Amino acid sequence: MGSVIGAILPLAIGIAISPIPIIAAILMLLSPKARGTNIGFLLGWIVGILVAVTIFTLVSSVLPDGGSDESKPIHGIIQIVLGAGLLFLALRQWRSRPEPGTDPALPKWMSAIDTMNAGKGFGLGFLLAAVNPKNLLLGASAGVTIGSAGLPVGSIAVVIGVFTVIAAASVAIPVIAYLVFPKQMSAPLESLRVWLVHNNATVMAVLLLVIGFVLIGKGIASF
Incomplete structure (x- = not known):
């Protein structure tokens, strides 16, 4: 079991440091309906991760292994x-980097965060x-690793x-911290949001590149 946890750890971290969900969570924390919306968002985030990795684990566990133990x-x-x-996603992220001195474009749905309630946050x-x-893709990769073990x-x-x-964790920690210490966390979260907005594409491109090559290497080693 320990080796499987070690194998899926980079994939879990890949999901955890995704800037867009963290930015969305911070925007919700600074919105008029912060408490309810963020609790809904956090629950939806957790359930979504759980459902994705569980489905691919179940699918992978019933696939034939190819006739030998190795x-x-x-x-x-x-x-x-x-x-x-x-x-492929790493290449897209790298090419989407903003020009120096320009503000990167964010998803249009972020402009509607102020009007969201707990149900929409969950969704x-x-x-x-x-x-x-x-x-x-990261959840599917983790599921394949778990199911084939x-x-x-x-x-x-x-x-x-x-x-x-x-x-x-990356969504849960700021949400819980803000709910416990709302005044103290406002400024640090806003600074984090600004940094993530400007470095989102670069962070994700490097991360996806590394994990992509790791998965391909593991795939080749399975033959």
């Missing part, structure tokens, strides 16, 4: 495809976690739980 060609092909998808969190292409059900549940906690 070779798992089907899982290898899946990992190579997922890794290639991450490399947004779920979509960003489970449907967003980057997070979906041959762990008992109890160990699979523990590994999925660890993955979800780590992946959700």
